[in-house]
Amino acid sequence: MKTNIITSIDLGSSVVRCVVADVFEDGEQIRILGVGVAQSRGMRRGAVVDVNDAADSIAEAVEKAEQMSGESVKGAIVSIGGAGISVTESQGVIAISRADGEVNEDDVVRVIEAAQAVSIPTNNEIIHVIPRSFRLDDQKDIKEPIGLRGVRLEVNAVIVEAPSAHVKNLTNAMERADVSITDFIIEPLAAAESTLTKKQKELGVVLVNLGASTTSIAVYEEGELFHTAVLPVGSDFITHDIAIGLRTEIDIAEKIKFEYGSADMESVNKKDLIDLSHIDESETEPVYHYHVLEIIQARLDEIFDLVVKELESIGKDQLLPAGAVLTGGGAHMPHIVEFAKDKLRLPVTIGQPANLLGVVDHVDDSSYATVIGLILWAVENDNTQSFIGSGSAITTIGSGVKEIGTKVRDIFNKFLP
Ligand SMILES: Nc1ncnc2c1ncn2[C@@H]1O[C@H](COP(=O)(O)OP(=O)(O)O)[C@@H](O)[C@H]1O
Numbered sequence: 001m002k003t004n005i006i007t008s009i010d011l012g013s014s015v016v017r018c019v020v021a022d023v024f025e026d027g028e029q030i031r032i033l034g035v036g037v038a039q040s041r042g043m044r045r046g047a048v049v050d051v052n053d054a055a056d057s058i059a060e061a062v063e064k065a066e067q068m069s070g071e072s073v074k075g076a077i078v079s080i081g082g083a084g085i086s087v088t089e090s091q092g093v094i095a096i097s098r099a100d101g102e103v104n105e106d107d108v109v110r111v112i113e114a115a116q117a118v119s120i121p122t123n124n125e126i127i128h129v130i131p132r133s134f135r136l137d138d139q140k141d142i143k144e145p146i147g148l149r150g151v152r153l154e155v156n157a158v159i160v161e162a163p164s165a166h167v168k169n170l171t172n173a174m175e176r177a178d179v180s181i182t183d184f185i186i187e188p189l190a191a192a193e194s195t196l197t198k199k200q201k202e203l204g205v206v207l208v209n210l211g212a213s214t215t216s217i218a219v220y221e222e223g224e225l226f227h228t229a230v231l232p233v234g235s236d237f238i239t240h241d242i243a244i245g246l247r248t249e250i251d252i253a254e255k256i257k258f259e260y261g262s263a264d265m266e267s268v269n270k271k272d273l274i275d276l277s278h279i280d281e282s283e284t285e286p287v288y289h290y291h292v293l294e295i296i297q298a299r300l301d302e303i304f305d306l307v308v309k310e311l312e313s314i315g316k317d318q319l320l321p322a323g324a325v326l327t328g329g330g331a332h333m334p335h336i337v338e339f340a341k342d343k344l345r346l347p348v349t350i351g352q353p354a355n356l357l358g359v360v361d362h363v364d365d366s367s368y369a370t371v372i373g374l375i376l377w378a379v380e381n382d383n384t385q386s387f388i389g390s391g392s393a394i395t396t397i398g399s400g401v402k403e404i405g406t407k408v409r410d411i412f413n414k415f416l417p
């Protein structure tokens, strides 16, 4: 069977991950051929702040993935994160073009385009336009309007924007690393792609990606994206707090977090002491394990309070039946699931990419949710090319158009024999 090579790059604040995958023609099976990981430099709060440094770390990750896969990487689908990502709801209205009033694909593309014609502040760029539901004359909440008849078609869509500076710096860094960008996807949406099921999205679910310097969320309901946000606090803050609290260097604090960290303060005795001299010779003073957990808990409290606040702001606090799915490196903290359940008052699980072939021992991990989600997103959208021609009047950067493409294809497929 013919296969396609797809590359994805997830430029996180602490780690750059590059995956080269082989996708069988039907899009059903994905084989991981190569994985490259590098420490990321030149990033702050999920955004590129030093183009050269970021480019170097991208190039390093890409080179490693090339070596493992034996493929040469030219282009990649890329995640975009960073505080400043925002969501607006928008409506579009058009008149059906056909004389008999039957809605066709073109109408759907046009109405989504109309929804996109909202005034975006000049320092922002549209990344995704995601239709939630359509209305045809008096008929509301239509998921698939194609083939129905009417006069006036309306769409309710979610528009996801990112600061233009983010997009520009990321583009420049990729260019310097000599990799062209085939598409941009907002980080939590990519992570959701590899970890959430259709059923969860249908019921109502929140993805919480615990990254190094940001925590990003994506809320789904009735199968569609409802909200997304990037909160400016992440798991590296825990490390910084430990460094300050114990007066140690950052590297040592990170090791303490990995070795002794836990989100459950009950898991240790108040009097338990830990000896850090095996981590670093200079650490001669024993410390209370409980104190380390207090530091961790205080920061986790803050992170999850922000998530709750965000859910409250959209009226979804404690109202998502499929609960929360945690991804990102921060999800490795022991007892984080119980902690999150308690804070969010929802069922909680850890999300891991599944059902992959190839060198999967590297990627079946919550830290790889985003980079694998990007591959899945690319697979979905390659199939849409024939439906959204290059003559399409939609001119936002890649993924907005592609998302429309996906929808149109989904809708279209329903009506094919
Ligand atoms: N086993 C672990 N225990 C606690 N924290 C962890 C563990 N593994 C990774 N982390 C933390 O996860 C964060 C990195 O997560 P990741 O999703 O890779 O970040 P990003 O994509 O923002 O670079 C860091 O703060 C790191 O310390």
Ligand SMILES: [Mg+2]
Pocket: 010, 011, 012, 013, 187, 211, 212, 328, 370
């Ligand atoms: Mg990340």
